[in-house]
Amino acid sequence: MSESGAFRTESSSGRRARLETLREAALHRKVLATRLPAAFNGRWTRRQWAHASLFATMGALVAAIVPGLSPDTHAPSLMPRTTLALALPALPLARLRGQAGDSWQLVTVQSGQTLSSLFDQLGIPAATLHRLLAQPGAKASLAHLKPGSVLGFDLPVDGSLRTLRFDRDPTHRVELSLLGDDVHEQVIERPTEVRTVVLSGEVGPSLYRSARKLGLTPSNIATLTDDIFKYDIDFNDDVGANDRFSVVVDQMWRDGELVGTGPVQAATFTVGGKLHSGFRFERNGKAEYFTGDGRPLKRSFIRMPIPYARLTSTFGNRFHPILGRMRMHEGVDFAASSGTPIQAAGDARVQFVGWKGGYGRVVILDHGHGYTTLYGHMSNFGKEHVGQRVAQGAVIGYVGMSGLATGPHLHYEFRVNGVHRNPLSITMPPPEPLGGPALAQFRAQTGTALAKIRSVENVIYADAAPIHSTRRGKKA
Numbered sequence: 001m002s003e004s005g006a007f008r009t010e011s012s013s014g015r016r017a018r019l020e021t022l023r024e025a026a027l028h029r030k031v032l033a034t035r036l037p038a039a040f041n042g043r044w045t046r047r048q049w050a051h052a053s054l055f056a057t058m059g060a061l062v063a064a065i066v067p068g069l070s071p072d073t074h075a076p077s078l079m080p081r082t083t084l085a086l087a088l089p090a091l092p093l094a095r096l097r098g099q100a101g102d103s104w105q106l107v108t109v110q111s112g113q114t115l116s117s118l119f120d121q122l123g124i125p126a127a128t129l130h131r132l133l134a135q136p137g138a139k140a141s142l143a144h145l146k147p148g149s150v151l152g153f154d155l156p157v158d159g160s161l162r163t164l165r166f167d168r169d170p171t172h173r174v175e176l177s178l179l180g181d182d183v184h185e186q187v188i189e190r191p192t193e194v195r196t197v198v199l200s201g202e203v204g205p206s207l208y209r210s211a212r213k214l215g216l217t218p219s220n221i222a223t224l225t226d227d228i229f230k231y232d233i234d235f236n237d238d239v240g241a242n243d244r245f246s247v248v249v250d251q252m253w254r255d256g257e258l259v260g261t262g263p264v265q266a267a268t269f270t271v272g273g274k275l276h277s278g279f280r281f282e283r284n285g286k287a288e289y290f291t292g293d294g295r296p297l298k299r300s301f302i303r304m305p306i307p308y309a310r311l312t313s314t315f316g317n318r319f320h321p322i323l324g325r326m327r328m329h330e331g332v333d334f335a336a337s338s339g340t341p342i343q344a345a346g347d348a349r350v351q352f353v354g355w356k357g358g359y360g361r362v363v364i365l366d367h368g369h370g371y372t373t374l375y376g377h378m379s380n381f382g383k384e385h386v387g388q389r390v391a392q393g394a395v396i397g398y399v400g401m402s403g404l405a406t407g408p409h410l411h412y413e414f415r416v417n418g419v420h421r422n423p424l425s426i427t428m429p430p431p432e433p434l435g436g437p438a439l440a441q442f443r444a445q446t447g448t449a450l451a452k453i454r455s456v457e458n459v460i461y462a463d464a465a466p467i468h469s470t471r472r473g474k475k476a
């Protein structure tokens, strides 16, 4: 999110795709399940729905109790509520007019299906369709029906069409009623309600699938893995099927349908019994994620400019394979295939882009406070130029073997006040924590949120696995 720098968005899609594939591979990787949650394939069982209902109810409770977490919540959410509608396979139109014995039929538009084939299927004359399409505005909405959209047909016993209902846009539902020779149009506003919910689950066979099943968006999941827990959890090796996570998000609901999900407000991840947590807070108008005590989760530097790369040469004296003699290796080498994107280790100003002898194509970044990083042997540069600011994680170039190199790899150097240091072992400078009024405000928001996450987890996991007595060493 905040760290997706200009270069990442500008880099060629193929290369970005490669990086994505690596990340996806780690995310979708199967984990060894010691206790598989029931029915991970296919449809949810009744028990799981009941479960979801429980999460949702607790979520509603949070919405009522944690005002600080939901700045966008408007009046509707203040209305008394005991349960929360679920993202069940929605029958929103039926719900709107759900009397027994009514004459409404709901039709979901299939791919390749046209309006006239739909009318045909229901036995409604083409002339009726043409009368409806003659209504101003109707044609524009109905001509380009998307697969998956739902149309409502009010068809009394005589088989004639009384009313057609469709969604003109996300917030407006239109009813076209045939009254004699007239077509009467009614537009129904569909207000959006924002609800703050706690979504909680176990990692299971795949974190990605489990999180999607709970209702988290791909962007929410990327926030968990890339922004909040990247520095503390190794999603490649550390996470097991029984590890669990809880996420506080705002959900946008319309007529009992989930229509949108906001950014992650707070999240916990319990890995091997150790609880990690992160909270969203806006500092100087920019959203960042912080630990419970107000320290930024984003580190000043990432350790490896290439995610998931293999370290092939360490810092210090070594035999140089090309020069054929001992030589000080003033950086570390990561092997990766040619063209793999290289990320800026931290926020920086670009100091150098060009050729430097044996290092070939080199980028040097100045991170301020005496810190600089160097990236060598690139096959290609990113789009950066000297003097420009780049964000941590921005793609500044691509792995290659320019200069003196036996194969494609990144040569990476880390300097403090001009002195070469080992980037894998040096203590990185801590980012600036929250202080003063910001910290007080932050504490007010997060204390309650964490307590609510815990109470939701207690309810869910007590129910899911009777007496999970050890509570696995959670921080007090």
Ligand SMILES: [Zn+2]
Pocket (backbone or CB within 6 Å): 313, 329, 331, 332, 333, 410, 411, 412
């Ligand atoms: Zn090297």
